[in-house]
Structures are given as structure tokens and as C-alpha cells.
Amino acid sequence: MASIGSSPLIPECKTESSSVILNSRSYHYGPRLPFFSNLPRKALQSSRFGSLGLCNGLISSRGQLRRTKPLRAIDKDSEAGDTRDVSEDALQATIEKSKKVLAMQRDLLQQIAERRKLISSIKSTTVDSGEDETSYEQGDSFFPNTRIIDDKNTAENQKGRTLTSTVSPSTKEQKPETLPSAAIREFSERENEPEIDLPNENVHPQVDPVKQSKDSSLGADWSHPLPSFLSSNSKASPLKDEKGVNLEKPSLQLAKLPTLKDEKKVNSEEPSLQLVHDEKDDPSKEEAKLPPLARANVMNVILVAAECAPWSKTGALCTSDIDVLRVLIGGLGDVAGALPKALARRGHRVMVVAPRYGNYAEAKDTGVRKRYRVAGQDFEVAYFQAYIDGVDFVFIDTHMFHHMEQNIYGGNRVDILRRMVLFCKAAVEVPWHVPCGGVCYGDGNLAFIANDWHTALLPVYLKAYYRDSGLMTYTRSTLVIHNIAHQGRGPVEDFFLVDLPEHYIDLFKLYDPVGGEHFNIFAAGLKTADRIVTVSHGYAWELKTSEGGWGLHGIINENDWKLRGIVNGIDTKEWNPQYDIHLTTDGYTNYSLETLQTGKAQCKAALQEELGLPIRGDVPVIGFIGRLDQQKGVDLIAEAIPWMVGQDVQLIMLGTGRPDLEQMLRQFEIQHQDKVRGWVGFSVKTAHRITAGADILLMPSRFEPCGLNQLYAMNYGTVPVVHAVGGLRDTVQPFNPFEESGLGWTFDSAESGKLIHALGNCLWTYREYKKSWEGLQRRGMMQDLSWDKAAQNYEEVLVAAKYQW
Numbered sequence: 001m002a003s004i005g006s007s008p009l010i011p012e013c014k015t016e017s018s019s020v021i022l023n024s025r026s027y028h029y030g031p032r033l034p035f036f037s038n039l040p041r042k043a044l045q046s047s048r049f050g051s052l053g054l055c056n057g058l059i060s061s062r063g064q065l066r067r068t069k070p071l072r073a074i075d076k077d078s079e080a081g082d083t084r085d086v087s088e089d090a091l092q093a094t095i096e097k098s099k100k101v102l103a104m105q106r107d108l109l110q111q112i113a114e115r116r117k118l119i120s121s122i123k124s125t126t127v128d129s130g131e132d133e134t135s136y137e138q139g140d141s142f143f144p145n146t147r148i149i150d151d152k153n154t155a156e157n158q159k160g161r162t163l164t165s166t167v168s169p170s171t172k173e174q175k176p177e178t179l180p181s182a183a184i185r186e187f188s189e190r191e192n193e194p195e196i197d198l199p200n201e202n203v204h205p206q207v208d209p210v211k212q213s214k215d216s217s218l219g220a221d222w223s224h225p226l227p228s229f230l231s232s233n234s235k236a237s238p239l240k241d242e243k244g245v246n247l248e249k250p251s252l253q254l255a256k257l258p259t260l261k262d263e264k265k266v267n268s269e270e271p272s273l274q275l276v277h278d279e280k281d282d283p284s285k286e287e288a289k290l291p292p293l294a295r296a297n298v299m300n301v302i303l304v305a306a307e308c309a310p311w312s313k314t315g316a317l318c319t320s321d322i323d324v325l326r327v328l329i330g331g332l333g334d335v336a337g338a339l340p341k342a343l344a345r346r347g348h349r350v351m352v353v354a355p356r357y358g359n360y361a362e363a364k365d366t367g368v369r370k371r372y373r374v375a376g377q378d379f380e381v382a383y384f385q386a387y388i389d390g391v392d393f394v395f396i397d398t399h400m401f402h403h404m405e406q407n408i409y410g411g412n413r414v415d416i417l418r419r420m421v422l423f424c425k426a427a428v429e430v431p432w433h434v435p436c437g438g439v440c441y442g443d444g445n446l447a448f449i450a451n452d453w454h455t456a457l458l459p460v461y462l463k464a465y466y467r468d469s470g471l472m473t474y475t476r477s478t479l480v481i482h483n484i485a486h487q488g489r490g491p492v493e494d495f496f497l498v499d500l501p502e503h504y505i506d507l508f509k510l511y512d513p514v515g516g517e518h519f520n521i522f523a524a525g526l527k528t529a530d531r532i533v534t535v536s537h538g539y540a541w542e543l544k545t546s547e548g549g550w551g552l553h554g555i556i557n558e559n560d561w562k563l564r565g566i567v568n569g570i571d572t573k574e575w576n577p578q579y580d581i582h583l584t585t586d587g588y589t590n591y592s593l594e595t596l597q598t599g600k601a602q603c604k605a606a607l608q609e610e611l612g613l614p615i616r617g618d619v620p621v622i623g624f625i626g627r628l629d630q631q632k633g634v635d636l637i638a639e640a641i642p643w644m645v646g647q648d649v650q651l652i653m654l655g656t657g658r659p660d661l662e663q664m665l666r667q668f669e670i671q672h673q674d675k676v677r678g679w680v681g682f683s684v685k686t687a688h689r690i691t692a693g694a695d696i697l698l699m700p701s702r703f704e705p706c707g708l709n710q711l712y713a714m715n716y717g718t719v720p721v722v723h724a725v726g727g728l729r730d731t732v733q734p735f736n737p738f739e740e741s742g743l744g745w746t747f748d749s750a751e752s753g754k755l756i757h758a759l760g761n762c763l764w765t766y767r768e769y770k771k772s773w774e775g776l777q778r779r780g781m782m783q784d785l786s787w788d789k790a791a792q793n794y795e796e797v798l799v800a801a802k803y804q805w
């Protein structure tokens, strides 16, 4: 075909009478403008274009119809009447030709649309036929003593199940000896891959089964060649229309990610790739479409947690006896609600699996029902699903979870254990059974992220029931330690409740001076997980010490090679003074770095008024938010109270937990009505308002794996005073008055004297050095505390696990 546009970016087609340049970037079905108005200016100006018979003399360099000037010129040089007739005839003829060209263009578009339909139907047929071969018996569950009942096989479910079965148990496994090297080869190739324009949808993707199949194959079978019609290297003759326009480019994207060798080719084919999408693409939106940050590392990720904000986040008193301490978590819920969104923003397909403790309006029943056996009893579970901010949230529903949101870790030891066993058993099979956007995640290219002891059984089940049996071969698990103090301890006999092969008992057995020989779920999870993450670098170090490891330091040291500290981020949508929904009423106001001084002062006044404290701008307001237990160092505050009330300060404490500490808060308030407020309870709104209205946030935690409140505080221009442990040491650089650097005050041991010293310096700076104070506030607010950096680090861990054999 003759080349009209010299640029390879402009595909061409030639009609009987003329050549027409089709710029696929500005291609519309049913032209909204005359076709030439969509042409790029360069093309319009090109001499080649100027020589086109059809357009010669019609289109100006601005792409407008030129008619007045040439006509006038003719008028001048010839006998008026005849010449004008001739010119008008010519114009008429040209208009007719233009109409014809437009009609042909419409026809061509029609043909392209039909071809596209044809391509997609061929692909889905092929995928479907693959399903038949590999689908496994419906309702199969791989736990012993587990059987499936009453599985409502919706069309969606059916589709999802069979699709994922391409990597399911019955899939013919590839030759093991060839895999590792193939995997390594593939990995090194991918490292060099160029950035390419992969779709990064923000609307719920009706998952393309072909793409999903490809995704799975990334992890499931690196060595399998793609069906020839899906492969960009296919020798099969490309699908072309009569005019020779290559209609097959779409499959390039669906087939595989390009290697370095393909880079040039991909670039030159970009317009055709665009063609696939432009049915719903508006060129103006193109800029918003960025390649996924994860690029070739895109994976299916399932985060499994016992709580997830905003639906469930612990704060209420839990009367658990499974641990030495009462179990109260809260930060875990925040992490489970926010990290997955950041991973999704990087381009991963991400799901959160959590128990359905209540009736969550957003989540709809998928119709899928499974039955799992726990400690000799059958439990039916249902799956509810919602798609929010690019993440699939799947809630596991069973009567054991109902009405537990105020007491997530409550009940007797065996009850809690049974709940967690059921949760983990059901969660590990979610990628097989629960369709999201029409298609299940499948078990290829899949990474689980389990959190704390509650889901530490998941890596164990993944190994014992699947990977040991050659199933879920390409699924990996990472276990995140948010708090090692809670481990799921019990007597050794508890092993028989978790329903595992007997030789697994050694993974759970642990001896320590506190518990003697006992059953320890966290221990088994840490040994079995492919990778371990904890929520700060400082805590990663502390975990390896006998003081910080709470009896698990030996195991953590042995598994140091797979441990990494990643500091938590914060949900900058939820915890942002500029958009905080809790600051829009009752005299509060949203504020930003620009309006910090006025906005924060207004929030402070509103807080004082709401809590019935004297409304004074000059008095420093000190806040504390957290669980009332030994970890959070409330007792250090108690010891410092006599000193504090001697200062001109206001102290606001929000918390719930140990009854004695709750009572202590009430007592402080009664004794110091004009200075102290002790709010006993769990109130997200009040937590936000204290964070905005206080000048100082106190966090004297005895240990703190990461800590979120100090991060929230800094984002709101509230200056932290913290005990330098774990994540607090990582995130609060001490103020240096000589260099005007740092973010707050730290003290190096959990003693009330040290707390008083640090707080004293802080108060002095607040009163005497206003400029320095503002600098502290502004530096805190200017940090990037979002989850994006942490998500990138998590991604590195997941990828390392994926290629670990």
C-alpha cells in the first residue's frame, strides 16, 4: 500500500477516488466533526497531503475549507458568468466527492466494528473451550472433611470458576524441571521491559476473561505458548479489512507484554492499540490513562484481615482469653482499608477479604455458598462483594461472625479459634469461588497478604492443603506483623481444632518461659509464609530481640532472610484536613497548609467548645487517642498528670480498653474539670476532631510497631511527642532548634520523667518560639505520608515471593 502519511503513527487507507488519512487517536464512531477537522495539523500541512487529488485546493493549512480566495481569483481573470458557473460546478462536484468519502469512511468504521466483534468472539470461544477441558468438579473444596452444598451456580460464578480453573487443581501441571529456569528467564526479560500503555481502569472492570487468563498464565505457566491467534508473534496472517487496514493490533495487548525487542514495534503500533479502546475513549481523556506503575509486575493480590475500615475496626473492649493480654487492634483495620487501594492504583487487581460482622450496605450477596468443617461441625458461608476505589471487598458471612463488630476478638479461646479457622479456610478458596467483575481471581499470579495471628493460619493452609499437593503452585503468601504481642496462643491440644495433618503440629509447638510448651498460631504462620513484613524498620529490628519478639524472636531471627520492615502510610482521603468530613459541622472547618493558622485555630476553638473546655487560643491543647492498655503507655500519662495539670494546658484523652484505665480517665476529668477531658469510648469522629483541634499529640507507647496516630497528627499540623520506639522512632525525627529541622519531640525510654522533659520542651517552644512551631507544623504537613511509597515496597516483597521457588 502506498504510504501517504510519512509518519508511522498515521495509518492510512485509500479509497477509489482518493486517499483519506485516518487518525485513530481522534477516531470516532459517527463523526462529530467533518473528518478533516480531526486530522493532526502536521498531517494537514504535509506536502503529501497537499497533493491529494480530493483535497487539493480545498483545505487550508488550518484545515478549513478554502473557497473564497481561489474563486475570486478566477472571477478576476475571466469572463464573469461562465467562469463562475464552472467554479460552482467544481465546488459542487467536490462537495459531492466529500460526501462520498464520508460515506465510505462510515462504511469502513462499520467494518472495523464488525471485525472487532469477531475478534472478541473468537477469543471468548477459545477461552470457553479451554474451560471445558480444565474445569474441576463444582463445589470442590480441598479441605478434608469439607464438602460443598447448595452452590448457587450463577452464570457469573460458573464463568469465574471455570476460567480460573486454567490454573486450578486439575490443570495439567507443566514439567517441573523446566519451570524454574523459565521463570527466571521470564523475570529477567521483564525487568528490561519498556513502559507500555496498559489500561488502568478506575471503573469496575468487567474483567476481560482473556486478559485474566493471561494474567493467570503469567504466574501459572510461564513456559506455555499463547494460543497463536493471541500471540503478537503469531505467523497467522493478520486480520485485515478489504482496504488492508490491520485490524488485529488489539490482540497484541491482550497477548503478552512486549519485550525490549518489541519496543519499537509497540511504539509504531500505538495508534492501532488505541483503536481497540477508542469506542469508549475520548481523546481528551488519553492523558489520564497512565501505564500501571507496577508494569510487568502486575499481580492479583488478596489481603486477608479480621478487620477492615470503615466496616470493622476494633476499638470496643474485647474480652478475649486467647492471649495473655486483652486483644484490641484498630490500626489493622485502617491498613486493610487503605493499602489495597494503593496497590490497586499501581495497577494490581486487588481484593480484601474480611468477615461480614454486620449488614454492610455496599456489599451484595454473590449467591455463592460453600460449606466448611471446623472442629467437627459444618458451617455454611456466603460471600458478599463490593467494588470500591478500584478494590474488590469480599465479606465472608457466617452466623459465627454476626454481631461481633463490637467484639471482633471476643469470646472464649475456642470460639475465637474456631472463627479464625473458618475464616482462613474460606478465605484461601475465595480466588476460586467468588467472581469479581464476572471473573474469579484464580490461583495463578496470586499473592495473599495475611495479617497478624488471626490470619496466620492462611499460609499454613495454603501449604498443607494446596501446595503440598501440587495445587495453587503459583500462589504465594506474605504475613504482616502488626503486633507480635498477640499470637494466638493456647494449649497444645488446640492443634486438633485447626484441622491439619498431624506432622504439622511441630510448626505450632513453642516453648517459652511464660507459656511453657504451647500451641502458637503466629509461630506456624511465620515459618510457613513465603515472606514476612512488619510495619516499620525499627520494629523489624526490635522483633529480633528477646524484649521485642515476645517469645517469637528465635523464629524471627531464623527467618530474617524473608523479613522486611515497611512503614505504614495513611489514607490521605480519610485523614486529610482539607477534605475531612468530620470538620464540616459544629464550628469546625477544613483547612490546608495555606489556611493552617486560621483553620486550625477554628478547629481548636470548636473542640474546646464541644468538650466544654475554656475557649482559649493561647493554651496548648494536648491530645491522646488510643487503646487503653499497657502498650500505649497510658500509665506514663497517669504518672505525669500531676505535673501536667500544674501547667497552663488542656489535655483531651480518647480511648477504650482496660476498665481500670477507663476509670482512670473518668477520674482525671472529674478531678481537673477545667483542664482535662477523658472520653471513654470509640468515636472515629472525635478522633478526627481531636487530631485537627489539638496542638500536640502525645504517644508514650511502650512499644509501637508503627503507629498511625502520629502520622495522622503530622498531616493535620499537630506536633507529636512520642516515645522513640518502633515506628514512632522511624517517623518522628526529633526537632533540632539549631537547624530548624525535625517533626516533633521524642524521649528514649518509657519513663514519666522523660515524657515530662520532652513535653516540657515542646510546650516551651509552643509558647516562646512561634516561628519554630509553625515550621514544625508545616514540615509535618508537607510530608508525603500516603500509602503510595509503602505500596511500592509491598509490591517488591510480593514479586520476590512470586519468583521464590
Ligand SMILES: Nc1ncnc2c1ncn2[C@@H]1O[C@H](COP(=O)(O)OP(=O)(O)O[C@H]2O[C@H](CO)[C@@H](O)[C@H](O)[C@H]2O)[C@@H](O)[C@H]1O
Residues within 6 Å of the ligand: 315, 328, 329, 330, 331, 332, 334, 335, 482, 483, 535, 568, 625, 626, 627, 654, 655, 656, 681, 682, 683, 684, 687, 704, 705, 706, 707, 708, 709, 727
Ligand atoms: N477510642 C478510639 N476512638 C476512635 N478511634 C480510635 C480509638 N482508639 C484508637 N483509634 C484509632 O484506631 C487506630 C489505631 O491505630 P494504631 O496505629 O494505634 O493501631 P494499633 O495499636 O491498634 O494497631 C497495630 O497495627 C497498626 C497498623 O499496622 C500499627 O500502626 C500499630 O503500631 C500496631 O500496634 C487509629 O486510627 C486510631 O485513631
